[in-house]
Amino acid sequence: AFILFGQGKLTGEGLITGFVSAFAINFTLGSFIPLVKVGNAFASLFTKNEKSLVFYLLRMFMIVLIMTVGMSFLMMFIEMGFSPVLFPAFFSSLPITFAFAYCVAALCFPLLLKLTQTLCVK
16 A cells, blocks of 8 residues: 555555455464564563563564564565565665554554453453
């Protein structure tokens, strides 16, 4: 969707197709990788206080890094195939994609977690 938007060619069909692909990849990665466990292990290397803001930000850093690398690479591979420009395009877009995803995740996760818990109450 970002590529199509940047080219001025984003349509409803392209948006929906990108959304479905991204959701499938996100769900698959999240199902097979214990993201919270990995994030907690990474954050605990730097601080032991699990209730601190630093722990939260470090945990989110690792979770978002794993998901951004996985999703970005797989989505680019779906769009571009295994071409000579795949790796240069991936590595050049990764920093800005990660920065955007990290900001959104760090700011939105607490609210979305509470919303999810409210919706899933027995």
